[in-house]
Amino acid sequence: MDERQETSGAEMVVQGLLREGADVVFGHPGGAILPVYDALHGAPIHHYLMRHEQGAAHAADGFARASGRVGVCMSTSGPGATNLITGLANAHMDSVGIVALTGQVGIGLLGTDAFQEADILGMTMPVVKHSYLVRRAADLPRALHEAFHIAGTGRPGPVLVDLPKSVANERAQAIWPEGTPRLRGYNPDPPAPAARDLERAVAALEGARRPLLMVGGGAAKAGAQAEVLALAETLGCPVICTLMGLGVLPGDHPAHLGMMGMHGTPVANLATTQTDLLIGLGVRFDDRVTGALPHFAPNAKILHIEMDPAEIGKIVAPHVALVGDVRRVLQILLPLLVGRDVRHPWLPEVDSSLGGGFGYPRERFTDGRISGPDTVDAVHRATHGRAVVVTDVGQHQMWAAQHYPFSRIGQFITSGGLGTMGFGLPAAIGAQVARPGETVVCLTGDGSFQMTLQELAVVRSYNLPLKIFVFNNGYLGMVRQWQEMFYEERYSYSEIWSPDFCKLAEAYEIPSVRVERSEELEGTVQRAVETSGPVLVDVRQVTRENCWPIVPAGKALHEMMVPPHS
């Protein structure tokens, strides 16, 4: 390129995206980002026009989780940017690498309360991994290159790039950085664990009689499926997964005791109280996972393998900590276990009142009404266990986590840390874009769905073959369940009226079907999954069903409640 050739900041954005391999963008235009949209016109970038910026952020998030790449969303300044915040917070909590590009008022107007001005850099600081306000077009190439690097490496997370309109219009010489950025304040590859710590880890494994593997989202992000399996087989011990760890170990693996935590299996939760060495693999000991902290793993030493040093000792003080990517650390640790006395098979003892403790107890209905778990079962069978499952937040989310045995990383896409109702549909759009040939199902609730259902327009206009199942029980189900159990059945604003979802789908020109009887469930779900394009299934369910087991908030994991008749 001629050294004196200058390009606009907006053109640099498009070139930068293409250089990063980011040819998919979810966004919504507006005044301050118009120069970038002008540059996008005719560019070889697939831009998906979302109907709300929150949808753009969630779609980028779903795209990132389904593809393993950095997702990109784009919005204008002011309200466009503030609408992204929920999506950024969601990605931040679940460590998902996305780059959010926001328009901003021109440099000369910054700080003047100009039209559609918002201090998005300041507002998003607590929910981003890093952020940039680009003040000169000449800085853009490096800022973009660094943004993608930071978002996608180490413990991934969202990075915001705020671009004033005047900078997008400014012409400058673009000098493109080559290779991996070297940032003096950011090293995504921590040094290998010290030999002394590795020795202590091996000694702990030798000394344990009831070791337990607790697998989290960090193991999934690291792609550590083979290594976790190898460790489980070496130790011969049981394995439990957090919500974010589901899929790392095949759901039907004999060592897999299921999900742990608030809605985990009795046997998985009791394993934590009986183990003498809890091996946390890429976990952050969220309160939904540990239950009451003073009673968490009361008899255990903790071996914490985790890539983020700030997670070490944040909630639980470990006996030994190995900092690093789970896969890499296990690749170092596993050879050290050869010939060592570390194989200690055991199984937790489960009180007979918990009915064996394997699997998730459910309520049973013989009157033809449809239950949530039965719906998940039907979707599981119809998709042969191979679908990418995207959920919203609430009871249906927990039922999906419990009853759809996932077998691979990235198969289950759900809002874990932030618990964002409205995540489901736009995230499923992102996942379907990332995996065009695969069956992507969106499991949502009548409450969650109504938070972002405007994105049905995106499903239609791009003909994305999503299978949307609305778990429609007339309530904000999880809220209702808590009110029944913990608020003496005062159902304060949890009953929810909904429109006719089939008519709504019709308005969006999306085929739909309603199912109300359990004998019709299997066939209806099967036909929906076999439909070639998008389809919405309004699954009318038992109105007052509960999700079991449940560990009440603030209680210990062994204090789980199961249905009275199980």
Add this chain to the structure above:
Amino acid sequence: MRHTLAALVENHFGVLARVSGLFARRGFNIESLAVGPTEDPSVARMTIIIDGDDRMRDQMVRQMQKLVDALDVRALHAESMVSRELALIKVRANAHNRSQIMQVVDVFRGQVIDVSKESLIIELVGDEAKVGALLEVLGEFEILEVARTGVLALARGSEVMVAPGVEAQAPTA
């Protein structure tokens, strides 16, 4: 328990907001925070005093280390560091008590750097205890205004904090 944290950070606009926000949203109270440029104009140094237990201190060091703008963050140990603070104190003073105040200032090895008919300004450099002690004594007179820099600290001896020798990142703000 009081802890002294030292941090080398990118000398960008906005870094202070990132650091102070980090403390605020985790509910950790900053007692004092002093920031200024270093011998390398692209690097600023922060000295932060917090009150909390050791675990809280370690957690804050690690959370700060996660900031892309933070180049080196450490907790300094009270027994192996020197710390100083500069205080400017304006005291009401007249012909009757001026010399009495100046005697006190002498004992503390402070300086009187401004004298007017009705007041004087004292400059004092010392650790927090010394500044506190002078303020207590001056309480017998009438203190009109106090400005303090917050504590600055360096580790004694050969322990040195140096920004990693790679180029600065793109400006973030």
